[in-house]
Amino acid sequence: MIEQKRADPKRITPQSEDFDRWYVDTVLRAELADYTPVRGCMVIRPYGFALWENIQRALDDMFKRTGHENMYFPLLIPESYLAKEAQHVEGFAPEVAWVTRGGGKELEEPLAIRPTSETIICSLYTDWIHSWRDLPVKINQWVNVCRWEKRTRLFMRTTEFLWQEGHTFHETYDEAADEVETMLGTYRELHEDWLAMPVIPGRKTDSEKFAGADYTVSIEAMMKDGWALQAGTSHHLGQNFTRAYGIQFTDRGNELQHPYQTSWGLSTRVIGGLIMSHGDDAGLIMPPKVAPVQVVVVPIVRSNDAEGSALVEEAVARIEREVAGSVRLRVDRREGIRPGEKYAHWELRGVPLRIVVGAKDLAEERVTVVRRMDGLDQMLPLDGLAARLPQLLAETQAAMFARARNELEERSVHVTSLAELVAAFAERPVFASGPFCNRPECEVRIKEAVHALTVRNLRADRTADGAPCIACGDPADHVALTARAY
């Protein structure tokens, strides 16, 4: 294996050989991100950041449509603020980074670098919420947060990461519950419609919920190695924080009440999920809707054919002109680099469509269009090509989602007992679902049945209808999704 690597340093590790190394090779070689001198902290390079910006824009537009506003809270949080909600502190304590010095001297009170912002937000909103007329409050912020992780991985788990965190306050428990569902739906829309990633929504078990939440819901996506990735979470915080922080409002009946609160977040981890959902041994495969470059044009020029080369350049210029910003198009005019290397370069970066413009095809007024996801190639007339690109991209987007959904379905099983659960994982990691009573001791038995197995969520799209729990046999209400998870 090492010999092979030496023989061909350009090669990225095949997925079948070592999926984790494939992932790291791809992230680095596609120039999405790189390591930095600070342990656990990565740099997001322009190509990776362009992808993040596209995701950000899509999500932000959805937030705005549902009446959310962006604002910004400080990075540093006083220790005393963080400490008010007991469960929350306990949950986050091990991963909080502290600032203890500033201005050349010890601080009187240590400042936490935010691991999330519930505490500072509640502290400030105490002054801003007084009446039912002040509700609901629906805000969001796009920020960095810091969690001291022991084992880090590019995009998947880094000490500092970028995310959005939404925070809302409501008059009633049910209104907050609706918000929790709405935002999980937003995340689902992002994944399925933009990232071409099918997801499974459901409720987290108590052991997996957010520290300080009444309950947490998640969407879970399947990576190409069969492992699950929690792709977005939305929490009902009840009155846990608003009581702890003394947020009160006078309700419509002139009674003093604590508002009900939600929070929900999605991080740059989603990029890791995108990579591992679609990529292949040639590198990334970007869904067109978020691809930084949607179409790349490779001109084939010959130094001994000035006439043909001029025709090629003319055709390329025509494509550029007619596209006129309707798709994100890049022409690879680099000199001294042969076409094959250009193909490999853009395939590694996952560009959905490649247009090859050469004199041979142009003789028939045509160009070659190749689809990254499956190598499908076709000859299309130059005439009207630009107008067809949006449609080709839309077809690609749909085909990517369909393929991912098929893979998810093929790799999902229903089980009715622990024995079946164990058998399901005998060959390879899968998504196994089965009736579950939701008792902590049964969750433990399930986790212990298969190495590294976890209950991902209680599926929102299935009910057990009293079928026997796979662990204890008692009538169960839920269907648990179990999988190995990142």
Add this chain to the structure above:
RNA sequence: CGGGGCGUAGCGCAGCGGUAGCGCACCUGCUUUGGGAGCAGGGGGUCCCCGGUUCGAUCCCGGGCGCCCCGACCA
């Protein structure tokens, strides 16, 4: 935080008690261009750090630091 491994050019590595090399990448020129081109030339190193042994240490010894991999915790 336990177990293992590694620190030599940007990356991957070799090497040796006598002051350092290979592949890839990079730069220049020429020839090339329908699947990761060829030839020629070139630049680039506190050999992780600090001590010790030695006439002499990148190499041997001691200590430190850092990183990676595997396990317990996590969006």
